[in-house]
Amino acid sequence: MPEAKWYVVHTYSGYENKVASTLETTVENRGLQDMIHDVKVPTETVVEEVNGKQKETEHKLYPGYVFIKMIYTDETWYVVRNIRGCTGFVGPSSKPIPLSDEEVYRMGVEKKTVEVSYSVGDEVRITYGPLEDFVGTVEEMDVDKDYVRVIVSMFGKETPVELDLGQVEPVTED
Structure with a gap:
């Protein structure tokens, strides 16, 4: 079907x-x-x-x-x-x-439910997109708007990056 x-x-x-x-x-x-x-x-x-x-x-x-x-x-x-x-x-x-x-x-026709297991201040890894595998710190997030801003270090400079909540995961110590 x-x-x-x-x-x-x-x-x-x-x-x-x-x-x-x-x-x-x-x-x-x-x-x-x-x-x-x-x-x-x-x-x-x-x-x-x-x-x-x-x-x-x-x-x-x-x-x-x-x-x-x-x-x-x-x-x-x-x-x-x-x-x-x-x-x-x-x-x-x-x-x-x-x-x-x-x-x-x-367009807001359906809401995507994303399980968020991190919060502001946490270290996260970007899981897909142009900055895949970059690690940064969560600066701001809005679960309702599926939005997270992460500060990543690029070329020795701290750069804010706006992403979807599902694009990052918490960094875990192995």
């Missing part, structure tokens, strides 16, 4: 939630839960000042777009394409292109 991937569909402005809820209902009614796994309209909470009062509001991160985790087949394409308010899949000539795992995490 092929793996479900995240696809993006374009909607009429303001129809994102309507398209998402209609699609969820259609999936339920047609028993397509094993083909269409998830439907999301990514949002963020923003604090605005209205008439001198602080007010929290939800803002769509990508207005006009809905994210769908599904197994791509002619049937799922047809079901999604025919939802009222949906104008088509994102991709060349309407051929859907799935998002890469990196795009999914970077």
